[in-house]
Amino acid sequence: MMIRLLTALALLACGTANAAEFGALQADKSTLAFVSKQMGVPVEGAFRKFTAQIRIDPARPEAGHARIDIDLAGSDAGSAEANDEVKGKSWFNVREFPTASFVSSSVKTLGGGRFEASGKMTIKGKSLEMRAPFTLRQERGALILDGTFPLKRLDYGIGSGVWGDTSVVADEVQIKFHFTLK
Amino acid sequence: MSMATTRYTTTAIALHWLVALLIFAAFPLGLIMSDMPLSPLKLKLISYHKWLGVTVFLLVLARLAWRAVHTPPPLPETIPAWQRSAAQALHYLLYLLLFAIPLSGWLMSSAKGFQTVYLGVLPLPDLIGKDKALGDALREVHEMLNFGLLALLFGHIAAALKHQFIDRNGVLARMLPFLDKEPS
Ligand code: HEM
Numbered sequence: 001m002m003i004r005l006l007t008a009l010a011l012l013a014c015g016t017a018n019a020a021e022f023g024a025l026q027a028d029k030s031t032l033a034f035v036s037k038q039m040g041v042p043v044e045g046a047f048r049k050f051t052a053q054i055r056i057d058p059a060r061p062e063a064g065h066a067r068i069d070i071d072l073a074g075s076d077a078g079s080a081e082a083n084d085e086v087k088g089k090s091w092f093n094v095r096e097f098p099t100a101s102f103v104s105s106s107v108k109t110l111g112g113g114r115f116e117a118s119g120k121m122t123i124k125g126k127s128l129e130m131r132a133p134f135t136l137r138q139e140r141g142a143l144i145l146d147g148t149f150p151l152k153r154l155d156y157g158i159g160s161g162v163w164g165d166t167s168v169v170a171d172e173v174q175i176k177f178h179f180t181l182k
Numbered sequence: 183m184s185m186a187t188t189r190y191t192t193t194a195i196a197l198h199w200l201v202a203l204l205i206f207a208a209f210p211l212g213l214i215m216s217d218m219p220l221s222p223l224k225l226k227l228i229s230y231h232k233w234l235g236v237t238v239f240l241l242v243l244a245r246l247a248w249r250a251v252h253t254p255p256p257l258p259e260t261i262p263a264w265q266r267s268a269a270q271a272l273h274y275l276l277y278l279l280l281f282a283i284p285l286s287g288w289l290m291s292s293a294k295g296f297q298t299v300y301l302g303v304l305p306l307p308d309l310i311g312k313d314k315a316l317g318d319a320l321r322e323v324h325e326m327l328n329f330g331l332l333a334l335l336f337g338h339i340a341a342a343l344k345h346q347f348i349d350r351n352g353v354l355a356r357m358l359p360f361l362d363k364e365p366s
Contacts, residue, residue: 039229040302044295044312078295081220168222 021057022143022181029142029180032070036077036153037170045082049074052179056107058136058143061115066104068177073098090161097124102132123156134177145179188255189356197245198357201238201280208234209328229302232291236300239284246277258351272337279331286324293317 032047049071056064072092077083087094104119113135121130134147150172153159159169190198208231215227257266291298292308294317299305310316345353 038225038296039299041229041297041299041305085220162222165222168225 020059021055023053023055024182025052025054026142026180026182031176031178032068033176033178035174035176037172039168043078045075045077047072047074048076054145054179054181056136056143056145056181058138061109061136062107064104064107064117066102066117066119068102070100071098072100090163091159093124100124102130121151121156123158126156128155132175132177141182143181145177145181148174148176151175188352190254191248191252192359193248194245194252194254195357195359197241197248199359201241201245204234204238204241205280205331208238209332212328228296232287232298233301235284235287236298236306238280239288242277242280242284246281249277255356257353260349260351261353269341272334272341276331276334276338279327279334283324283327283331286320286327290317290320290324293320 030052032050032052034045034047035042036045037043047070050068052066052068054064054066054068056066072094073087075083075086075092077086086092089095092100100121100123102119102121104117106118108116108118110116110133114133115136116131116133118129118131120127130149130151132147132149134145137144137146151174152171153169153173154164154166154171163169189195211227211231211234215224215231218224218227257269288298288306289310292310293313295312297305297308342354342357345351346355
């Protein structure tokens with residue numbers, strides 16, 4: 001009897017936790033974009049093909065988890081010419097490394113409505129620790145995550161060889177994410 | 183007739199040759215870079231081309247302002263009326279293209295999603311948003327206006343040389359920083 005009661009309570013607890021957790025990505029309302037600097041000029045780009053498995057409870061964001069997989073062949077680097085170029089060997093080398101991924105290991109509350117996900121970013125077969133600060137906002141039954149963080153492309157060997165000249169394409173690229181979950 | 187009325191002002195002469203020099207650089211640069219495959223060098227050349235072009239734009243605005251308040255010296259009496267009208271029409275068309283070409287380049291850049299940042303420090307506002315089709319169309323416009331300019335410049339230079347070497351009427355000297363003697 002006692003055990004059953006406990007199980008029932010546990011199930012109830014899980015139920016309420018699940019009720020507050022968001023996990024279904026609204027792909028049409030989610031974007032993964034980046035801004036590179038070319039000759040000092042910010043140029044917008046986007047990862048048009050990605051999947052994001054995110055589970056997060058706004059009441060307990062620290063328990064949240066995220067896994068983002070990017071199909072790099074769907075990268076939009078701002079022009080048709082650049083889109084072809086970034087798939088090549090010196091940039092993403094999509095033939096050998098078709099996907100990039102981010103897997104979170106922890107989420108921290110920074111205060112003032114801001115949070116930070118830490119985890120591993122893997123691009124071109126290279127994994128590095130990465131921190132991505134973000135905000136949470138609830139709107140019409142959906143949870144919206146917004147964040148921007150800098151990534152140093154040369155840490156991953158993105159744009160090597162002649163493209164390593166950072167006076168033409170800056171090392172730092174801003175990654176901007178906007179995820180809508182239900 | 184005094185010197186002041188037979189020659190262009192020093193400012194007009196300086197602006198004319200500065201613009202000519204910059205176009206002489208920007209034009210072939212434009213042709214070369216647009217045929218290049220994507221590379222860091224191409225990105226650099228495109229930036230230099232834009233900076234040169236924006237400089238031309240600013241100088242042309244200065245020229246137009248100067249021209250608005252300084253009437254050019256009258257042409258020698260020996261020049262027939264039709265040549266006077268032709269010269270005037272050609273000069274107006276040149277001003278029009280010198281204004282429209284950089285403007286089309288600036289708008290094209292905005293439409294293609296590559297803002298123009300003059301000399302790498304001064305961002306020019308994007309007057310239009312990113313729009314691929316419009317960017318491609320403006321590229322065509324930029325190219326066509328440039329070929330128009332090339333044709334007009336041939337006429338312009340040929341006319342100047344004809345005045346100098348066939349008519350020997352001193353018209354070219356009016357716009358030269360040297361040779362500033364009265365025609366004999
Ligand atoms: C005096 C001013 C200018 C001249 C004479 C000039 C001339 C040219 C020429 C001849 C081309 C090659 C066209 C072709 O064959 O495709 C070109 C391309 C180009 N121009 Fe200009 N231009 C001027 C100003 C500008 C300005 C102010 C900008 C931008 C702010 C600009 C941006 C471009 C761009 C981006 C291209 C390459 C188009 C492409 O390949 O996609 N130009 N220009």
